Amino acid sequence: MRTKRGWFAFPYMIWMALFVVIPIVIMLVYSLTVPVETAEGESLQGSLENFTGMAQYMSVFGRSFWLALIATVICLAIGYPVAFLMSREGPGFQRLAMALIMLPMWMNFLLRTYSWMAILENNGLLNQLFQKLGIIALYNRLTGADIDHFQMIRTSGAVVLGMVYNYLPFMILPIYTVLTKLDHRLIEAAEDLGANASTVFRRVTLPLSVSGIVSGVTMVFVPSVSTFAISRLLGGGKQMMLGDLIENQFLGGAYNPHLGAAISMVMMVIVVICMLVMNHFGDGEGEAVML
Amino acid sequence: MRKNRFGSRFLIGLCFLFLYLPIFLLIFFSFNAGDSSAVWRGFSLQWYAELFHNRLVLESLATTLLVSLLATAISTVAGTFAAIGIYALTKKWRDPVLVVNDLPMMNADIVTGVSLLLLFVAFFHGWGSVANWLNSWQSLIRFPTRLTLGLGTLLIAHVSFNIPYVILNVSPRLRQMDANLVEAAQDLGCTWMQAFFKVILPEIKPGIVSGALIAFTMSVDDFVISYFTAGSSIQTLSMAIYGMTKKRVTPVVNAVSTLMFLAVLIVLVVNNIREARQAKLAAKRASFEPVRENPRVERFREWMSTPRGRLVRRVTAIVLCAAFLGTVTFLTAFTTSRPVVNVCSWGEYIDEDLISEFEAQTGIRVNYQTTDSNETLYSLLKSGGADYDVVVPSDYMISQLIEEGMLEELDYSQIPNFEKIGDRFKNLPYDPENRYTVPYTWGTVGIIYNSALVEDEIDSWSALYDDKYAGQVLLIGNSRDAFGIALKYLGYSMNTTDEAEITEAYELVRDAYERGVFQGKVMDEVFQTMEGGNAAFATYYAGDYLSMLENNEDLRFVVPKEGSNWFVDAMCVLKDAPNYDNAMKWINFIASTDSNLRNMDYIWYASPNEEALELYPEWYEEQYGEELDPEIYSIMAAPDEVLDKCEMYVCLPKATRSLYNDLWIKLGI
Numbered sequence: 001m002r003t004k005r006g007w008f009a010f011p012y013m014i015w016m017a018l019f020v021v022i023p024i025v026i027m028l029v030y031s032l033t034v035p036v037e038t039a040e041g042e043s044l045q046g047s048l049e050n051f052t053g054m055a056q057y058m059s060v061f062g063r064s065f066w067l068a069l070i071a072t073v074i075c076l077a078i079g080y081p082v083a084f085l086m087s088r089e090g091p092g093f094q095r096l097a098m099a100l101i102m103l104p105m106w107m108n109f110l111l112r113t114y115s116w117m118a119i120l121e122n123n124g125l126l127n128q129l130f131q132k133l134g135i136i137a138l139y140n141r142l143t144g145a146d147i148d149h150f151q152m153i154r155t156s157g158a159v160v161l162g163m164v165y166n167y168l169p170f171m172i173l174p175i176y177t178v179l180t181k182l183d184h185r186l187i188e189a190a191e192d193l194g195a196n197a198s199t200v201f202r203r204v205t206l207p208l209s210v211s212g213i214v215s216g217v218t219m220v221f222v223p224s225v226s227t228f229a230i231s232r233l234l235g236g237g238k239q240m241m242l243g244d245l246i247e248n249q250f251l252g253g254a255y256n257p258h259l260g261a262a263i264s265m266v267m268m269v270i271v272v273i274c275m276l277v278m279n280h281f282g283d284g285e286g287e288a289v290m291l
Numbered sequence: 292m293r294k295n296r297f298g299s300r301f302l303i304g305l306c307f308l309f310l311y312l313p314i315f316l317l318i319f320f321s322f323n324a325g326d327s328s329a330v331w332r333g334f335s336l337q338w339y340a341e342l343f344h345n346r347l348v349l350e351s352l353a354t355t356l357l358v359s360l361l362a363t364a365i366s367t368v369a370g371t372f373a374a375i376g377i378y379a380l381t382k383k384w385r386d387p388v389l390v391v392n393d394l395p396m397m398n399a400d401i402v403t404g405v406s407l408l409l410l411f412v413a414f415f416h417g418w419g420s421v422a423n424w425l426n427s428w429q430s431l432i433r434f435p436t437r438l439t440l441g442l443g444t445l446l447i448a449h450v451s452f453n454i455p456y457v458i459l460n461v462s463p464r465l466r467q468m469d470a471n472l473v474e475a476a477q478d479l480g481c482t483w484m485q486a487f488f489k490v491i492l493p494e495i496k497p498g499i500v501s502g503a504l505i506a507f508t509m510s511v512d513d514f515v516i517s518y519f520t521a522g523s524s525i526q527t528l529s530m531a532i533y534g535m536t537k538k539r540v541t542p543v544v545n546a547v548s549t550l551m552f553l554a555v556l557i558v559l560v561v562n563n564i565r566e567a568r569q570a571k572l573a574a575k576r577a578s579f580e581p582v583r584e585n586p587r588v589e590r591f592r593e594w595m596s597t598p599r600g601r602l603v604r605r606v607t608a609i610v611l612c613a614a615f616l617g618t619v620t621f622l623t624a625f626t627t628s629r630p631v632v633n634v635c636s637w638g639e640y641i642d643e644d645l646i647s648e649f650e651a652q653t654g655i656r657v658n659y660q661t662t663d664s665n666e667t668l669y670s671l672l673k674s675g676g677a678d679y680d681v682v683v684p685s686d687y688m689i690s691q692l693i694e695e696g697m698l699e700e701l702d703y704s705q706i707p708n709f710e711k712i713g714d715r716f717k718n719l720p721y722d723p724e725n726r727y728t729v730p731y732t733w734g735t736v737g738i739i740y741n742s743a744l745v746e747d748e749i750d751s752w753s754a755l756y757d758d759k760y761a762g763q764v765l766l767i768g769n770s771r772d773a774f775g776i777a778l779k780y781l782g783y784s785m786n787t788t789d790e791a792e793i794t795e796a797y798e799l800v801r802d803a804y805e806r807g808v809f810q811g812k813v814m815d816e817v818f819q820t821m822e823g824g825n826a827a828f829a830t831y832y833a834g835d836y837l838s839m840l841e842n843n844e845d846l847r848f849v850v851p852k853e854g855s856n857w858f859v860d861a862m863c864v865l866k867d868a869p870n871y872d873n874a875m876k877w878i879n880f881i882a883s884t885d886s887n888l889r890n891m892d893y894i895w896y897a898s899p900n901e902e903a904l905e906l907y908p909e910w911y912e913e914q915y916g917e918e919l920d921p922e923i924y925s926i927m928a929a930p931d932e933v934l935d936k937c938e939m940y941v942c943l944p945k946a947t948r949s950l951y952n953d954l955w956i957k958l959g960i
Contacts, residue, residue: 005375005376005379005483006376006379006380006384007376008372008373008375008376008377008379009373009376009377009379009380009388010376011369011372011373012369012370012372012373012376012377012454013388015369015451015454016388016391016392019407019410019447019448019451020391020394020395020451021391022410023403023406023407023409023410024394024398024406026406026409026410027402027405027406056960057960059960060959060960078306081302082302082303082306085299085302085303086303088299089299089300089303091570092563092566092567092570095563095566096559096560096563097303098500098501098504099504099555099559100307100559101307101310102504102505102507102508103552103555103556103559104310104311104313104314105508105512106507106508106511106512106551106552106555107314107317107548107551107552108511108512108528108529108532108544108548109512109514109529110532110533110536110540111317111532111540111544111545111548112313112314112317113313114317114328114540114816114819115312115313115314115316115317115328116313117816117819117820118316118328118329118819118823119312119313119316121329121819121820121823121825122825122826123823123824123825124823124825125316151762153811153825154810154811165309165310165313168306168309168310169310169505169508170505173460173501173504173505174459174460174463174498174501176497176501177460177463177464177497177498177500177501178463178464178467180497181464181467181468181494181497208467211462211463211466211467212463214463215459215460215462215463218393218396218459219396219456219459219505222393222396222397223396225397226397226398226399226400228399228400228401232768232812233816235811236810236811236812236813237768237811237812237813237959238804238809238811238812238959239959239960240956240959240960242399243399244959245956246399246401246402247399247401248952248955248956250401250402250405250670251401251664251666251667251670252666252770252952252955253666253769253770253771253943253948253951253952253955254945254948254949254951254952254953255666255669255670255673255948256949256952257405257670260401260402261402264398264399264402267397267399268394268397268398271397272390272393272394272397275390275393275397276386276390279386279389
């Protein structure tokens with residue numbers, strides 16, 4: 001079967017060539033050109049100008065990758081245990097839970113985010129709750145500060161929260177699907193051989209779920225890097241992220257798709273490198289255990 | 292494992308609480324009597340009632356469901372087979388294919404959207420000549436020579452960003468599967484297809500299900516890519532919602548989301564109960580007899596695998612496909628045979644009854660689309676992605692469009708209502724000879740502040756840069772307004788091209804930024820943040836202030852003494868508009884006094900129709916049985932002495948626009 005059905009991938013490869021590769025080539029051309037005014041209007045001219053100025057955005061790159069990394073780690077820390085526990089439940093519960101995990105994401109992103117804003121605002125639900133519970137008064141007494149609210153909205157923390165919230169299901173689902181298919185005989189065998197619960201998890205369950213983790217991490221980390229609306233709404237747009245920076249080139253007053261394309265290309269290259277490193281690591285792990 | 296059930300469920304429950312907390316809140320606000328998503332004004336079902344009259348939301352919901360379901364179905368099947376194929380490739384091939392597979396996910400949505408649009412436009416361009424050649428070469432089939440963006444391109448875009456997610460979910464299950472199983476099945480006489488259905492499919496089913504779930508989610512939620520690929524006649528719910536963010540997202544959307552949520556929830560729960568019951572029954576039976584399905588089902592299955600059954604199966608499939616294609620063709624033919632006008636405006640910027648009235652009067656169908664900013668619209672137009680007839684940009688954008696030759700002159704002989712537009716709204720700097728535009732609304736920008744949090748009398752922009760209110764000021768979220776206000780405060784023109792002046796304005800904003808004066812940059816979020824009393828100051832439009840005032844009486848509005856910006860949004864027609872005459876009819880209809888009165892009442896922005904402007908207080912009294920507060924009226928339609936202080940934006944030269952943009956980015960780095 002291994003060699004026989006490889007052609008199944010060909011139609012999709014053609015599709016990818018048409019609707020993934022060609023658009024990216026178009027953008028690559030964009031990123032390598034700049035518009036110049038000539039006598040008969042605007043024309044394009046090859047140039048590396050878009051890339052040479054990239055250094056000034058270093059901090060934006062750093063911030064985006066850093067926050068995306070934090071969000072991914074948090075998603076993994078929450079998502080793995082939840083997926084693990086879910087996979088131990090009865091089949092009815094599992095089916096329901098799987099659908100229920102995705103359901104919130106069917107509500108429009110903006111509405112969800114507005115709701116989070118209402119929760120996190122200075123005068124919002126959480127701060128009112130803290131006030132009622134006396135947490136703010138306690139904090140003031142302990143630290144000698146004098147605040148009437150915690151600043152939660154329009155901070156980097158809120159941006160990470162938004163990422164975790166929006167991508168957590170994408171972490172849970174692939175890990176969960178892998179865990180449900182785990183061969184229980186392997187676990188029993190490990191137990192029979194005298195491994196305690198934590199050893200079983202560390203030496204058997206975890207390595208066997210690496211492929212799910214890799215999928216989950218990809219689906220959380222990759223879109224987190226390029227997200228734009230989360231940082232604008234929850235982060236108050238105070239600190240730009242890559243997504244904002246790119247969006248700004250296309251939808252800002254200056255309309256410079258060439259620079260936008262260039263930033264996007266650089267971002268993509270970095271993400272590809274991250275993914276290759278991870279895939280390599282994941283592959284090695286997964287197969288070593290299989291053998 | 293049983294012993295720990297409670298602890299386990301508790302942890303899962305916590306995770307669900309986190310996921311559902313905002314959802315409950317948005318459901319809660321769908322029952323709000325007010326239109327705020329921050330201030331509760333009592334229980335009401337009005338948004339649900341309104342939902343059923345709201346054609347834009349209902350139509351876009353239908354489009355969303357159609358596109359998302361189709362895209363999910365196609366990409367799940369295609370993605371599953373692709374995953375099987377990729378899995379069978381050797382590692383040398385597999386890794387690069389998987390990387391390319393991940394590319395659409397890595398790319399910023401907007402880059403994917405724009406590049407797909409460019410591809411489609413280029414293809415349509417080439418197609419025109421190919422179709423002409425084909426038509427001249429044979430006369431059997433007439434190929435359409437002019438393709439446009441629409442359902443087809445939208446679907447292609449959705450499928451291509453969905454497939455990667457399906458593959459990512461199916462692949463881990465495939466790798467987990469024992470490849471020997473398939474071989475065993477084949478050794479036992481299965482064809483590959485049978486082995487697929489009997490062995491592979493059950494093994495990878497959870498992966499397919501989660502892939503499909505994620506694909507559907509991505510489809511429903513996508514805005515940017517849809518915006519660039521949907522063309523000018525259809526729009527998804529997400530696009531409609533983002534379009535509303537120029538103003539406020541109406542709670543009608545909360546209502547429609549709540550209904551969707553409940554529908555899915557009910558289906559899930561009912562399904563689960565049914566399955567649980569069946570499982571119980573099966574378990575009971577299993578104790579004394581082998582598990583058996585319903586004999587009828589079993590007989591049906593057996594019959595299906597006979598040659599005759601197979602034939603029936605195939606015929607049914609073909610008939611269903613044909614029926615589906617037929618419906619699609621019929622619908623396209625139906626919608627294209629009627630005269631139409633494609634309009635693009637801001638969301639929540641029209642009394643929607645006007646649309647149906649226009650349709651009833653003229654028999655012209657209005658494809659009404661919305662967008663959220665001048666720049667978003669420009670970006671779409673610039674990439675060649677829209678054949679709108681009528682657009683409603685703001686002053687400075689109009690002059691940019693005129694400058695770049697993107698607008699068509701209007702035929703004023705077909706717009707008799709243009710007469711009624713006040714003289715002060717004609718021949719404005721953006722269209723000095725008034726050849727391209729008919730004004731739609733106008734208004735001023737000013738400071739909105741919360742009198743419960745601010746003791747001083749506010750009459751100057753200085754309040755926005757004052758340390759006294761550190762952390763309490765919301766900076767308006769676009770460079771033109773933010774720097775324009777700073778320029779005005781410094782005593783310069785908002786339209787200056789002098790670099791030193793603009794830099795000085797930037798430094799003013801940056802210093803305040805660094806001192807922590809600003810809580811953040813906001814656009815449409817300003818509504819809920821100000822209404823909820825979460826910040827003391829913001830700058831926004833007069834009409835929107837009036838809508839906030841309904842939810843928070845402490846809010847005040849002032850046009851500062853240094854002067855401010857006043858704007859006009861006007862209707863214009865794009866170059867080569869396919870339905871030019873219909874566009875004239877639409878513009879004339881909207882320019883009428885009656886339309887203006889109703890729009891003014893709906894959106895709280897002042898009308899340029901002098902008659903409507905004068906009549907409005909009277910009309911208001913008739914409608915609501917109470918007098919219109921003159922103070923409110925003077926905020927809505929600023930009197931001349933306020934307008935005299937104000938300046939209208941003109942289109943800045945390209946170098947200045949770049950400077951604005953660079954400085955704006957510098958603020959956020």
